[in-house]
Amino acid sequence: MQAARRRLDILREVELLAITPDATTLARSLTGSGIVPENSPEDALHVAVAVVNGCNYLVTWNYHHLAREDTRARIETFCRDEGYEPALICTPEELLEDEI
Numbered sequence: 001m002q003a004a005r006r007r008l009d010i011l012r013e014v015e016l017l018a019i020t021p022d023a024t025t026l027a028r029s030l031t032g033s034g035i036v037p038e039n040s041p042e043d044a045l046h047v048a049v050a051v052v053n054g055c056n057y058l059v060t061w062n063y064h065h066l067a068r069e070d071t072r073a074r075i076e077t078f079c080r081d082e083g084y085e086p087a088l089i090c091t092p093e094e095l096l097e098d099e100i
Contacts, residue, residue, distance in 0.1 A: 023052040058087040
């Protein structure tokens, strides 16, 4: 119970990001381009919300659609072509690599 309470306390400090019309449009473009499969719109929205809100990192364990190196490169190029600076997509281990 105490661990759950600590996690909730930590989450109170986390800023919630808005799903804006620009994020929705970018997400639809990501699936429409085939970079993210059309049957995984939540993955495209995950990327788009991070990018549109100017996040530096998008941390994920989703190797199937996001964390693969070839997919990361395609997402980065696509976002830049759409006028956005992409978030660096990485796994938790990669993010903490220098810390461990």
